[in-house]
Amino acid sequence: MNNSRRHFLAHGAAGLSLLGGFSSFARAGLDKAQILVIGGGFGGATAAKYLRLFSNNTANVILIEPNASFLSCPMSNFVVAGMRSMADITSPYDSLTKHHGIKLIRDSVSAIDPDKKTVKLSSGSVIGYDKVVLSPGISLMTNSIEGLAKANQAGVTLQAWKAGPETLMLYKQLAAMHDGGVFAISIPEAPYRCPPGPYERASLVANYLKQHKPKSKVLILDANQDITSKGALFKKAWSEQYSGLIEYLPSHNVTGVDPKTKTLRFEVQDDVRADVLNVLPAMSAGEIAIKTGLANANGRWVNVDFLNFEATATRDIHVLGDAIQTAPLMPKSGHMANQHAKVAAAAIIAQLNDWPINPAPVVNNTCYSFVSEQAAVHIASVHQYDAQAKTFKSVPGAGGLSSEPSNTEASYAWGWAHNIWADTLA
Numbered sequence: 001m002n003n004s005r006r007h008f009l010a011h012g013a014a015g016l017s018l019l020g021g022f023s024s025f026a027r028a029g030l031d032k033a034q035i036l037v038i039g040g041g042f043g044g045a046t047a048a049k050y051l052r053l054f055s056n057n058t059a060n061v062i063l064i065e066p067n068a069s070f071l072s073c074p075m076s077n078f079v080v081a082g083m084r085s086m087a088d089i090t091s092p093y094d095s096l097t098k099h100h101g102i103k104l105i106r107d108s109v110s111a112i113d114p115d116k117k118t119v120k121l122s123s124g125s126v127i128g129y130d131k132v133v134l135s136p137g138i139s140l141m142t143n144s145i146e147g148l149a150k151a152n153q154a155g156v157t158l159q160a161w162k163a164g165p166e167t168l169m170l171y172k173q174l175a176a177m178h179d180g181g182v183f184a185i186s187i188p189e190a191p192y193r194c195p196p197g198p199y200e201r202a203s204l205v206a207n208y209l210k211q212h213k214p215k216s217k218v219l220i221l222d223a224n225q226d227i228t229s230k231g232a233l234f235k236k237a238w239s240e241q242y243s244g245l246i247e248y249l250p251s252h253n254v255t256g257v258d259p260k261t262k263t264l265r266f267e268v269q270d271d272v273r274a275d276v277l278n279v280l281p282a283m284s285a286g287e288i289a290i291k292t293g294l295a296n297a298n299g300r301w302v303n304v305d306f307l308n309f310e311a312t313a314t315r316d317i318h319v320l321g322d323a324i325q326t327a328p329l330m331p332k333s334g335h336m337a338n339q340h341a342k343v344a345a346a347a348i349i350a351q352l353n354d355w356p357i358n359p360a361p362v363v364n365n366t367c368y369s370f371v372s373e374q375a376a377v378h379i380a381s382v383h384q385y386d387a388q389a390k391t392f393k394s395v396p397g398a399g400g401l402s403s404e405p406s407n408t409e410a411s412y413a414w415g416w417a418h419n420i421w422a423d424t425l426a
């Protein structure tokens with residue numbers, strides 16, 4: 001039985017319940033296939049664009065995303081520290097439609113049925129698919145810290161670990177803090193979204209305090225035994241530029257929060273009180289991946305086949321970005337999500353054309369962190385697929401690390417941001 005016939009028999013009936021205007025049922029083959037991309041962040045938006053580019057604009061690609069615009073976590077620490085506005089980290093989605101012919105649905109997916117090959121939208125519509133590309137980002141495991149859900153509801157604790165209204169709210173809390181106050185940021189055990197992100201945030205908040213509230217302090221409460229990325233560079237910058245302004249406490253795992261007294265509790269250490277509480281709990285794959293039963297790595301992350309990023313739990317759902325169980329030394333970063341997207345898009349187009357897929361993909365990561373408004377550092381790595389181990393392995397000697405923070409790297413960092421936003425969206 002050929003692919004399209006098998007597919008039609010398995011999914012034809014279910015696929016008939018569709019949004020008006022889209023193809024009437026799912027069939028294999030690139031010209032007829034319906035590809036749904038769920039989540040328009042770094043992974044999903046890049047995948048949607050490159051599915052079109054790699055198919056010479058013939059693939060039928062629908063991107064489903066609830067937000068009106070793309071909001072970037074990279075550079076969002078500048079908003080938290082009052083040095084940039086939300087507009088500086090916001091980009092429109094309309095180029096994906098205008099330049100690349102991607103259909104955009106502003107909604108969120110409430111359920112995926114891998115047997116019927118349909119997705120249900122929050123608005124109630126049901127859409128059939130041949131392929132899903134899912135890049136839902138992370139969920140915050142609020143229940144891992146006693147009292148956090150209530151403290152979040154009361155607005156006493158904030159995360160701002162997804163760019164959006166909380167990013168600005170955290171800045172407002174910082175701006176309202178008295179001189180002499182304590183801004184506490186707590187970091188969960190790795191893996192979590194963006195290994196250096198919390199240390200960059202601490203640095204930029206300290207930069208703000210140095211100028212505006214010099215009697216204040218940033219307290220970093222890290223569940224890890226040491227800084228998880230660029231440790232020596234952050235420590236050097238902190239001792240040289242923020243002496244007395246940043247206190248770093250490793251092995252401090254927050255277990256509870258009291259919103260009334262703004263107090264954090266730990267596994268072993270004494271309680272800590274602070275004026276602004278930026279509490280980052282443990283993280284897992286975005287909720288829709290967990291609900292769909294894809295998170296087969298400790299119930300938290302999605303295992304994928306690294307040749308095409310198909311979830312190992314089910315066929316035809318390709319998962320990207322922060323939601324996956326990453327390969328060793330592969331960070332949960334926007335740059336890496338963008339790279340996953342390109343490998344997955346190329347493999348999907350090859351599969352739908354009945355071409356062999358690339359057996360040896362290579363991806364890279366570059367991550368800049370600001371240690372002050374003017375100076376940044378970077379880390380870079382290259383990851384090659386290893387057919388025997390069926391995973392990506394970092395290539396020894398490739399990549400690199402800054403020797404010291406510099407203004408030049410700060411301008412490279414802004415260049416990186418503008419380029420990756422354009423590569424993802426324009």
Ligand SMILES: Cc1cc2nc3c(=O)[nH]c(=O)nc-3n(C[C@H](O)[C@H](O)[C@H](O)COP(=O)(O)OP(=O)(O)OC[C@H]3O[C@@H](n4cnc5c(N)ncnc54)[C@H](O)[C@@H]3O)c2cc1C
Binds near residue numbers: 038074076194336
């Ligand atoms: C403070 C901070 C700084 C960072 N700095 C950097 C940096 O300098 N460099 C770097 O490379 N990375 C950085 N990162 C990490 C980067 O933001 C993430 O790794 C990246 O966003 C992951 O991409 P993603 O596609 O997996 O998820 P996201 O980009 O979060 O995209 C997920 C998308 O899915 C949508 N979605 C979720 N559920 C559904 C659903 N059910 N239906 C439809 N849509 C849904 C969401 O609305 C969202 O738009 C930083 C992160 C933070 C928090």
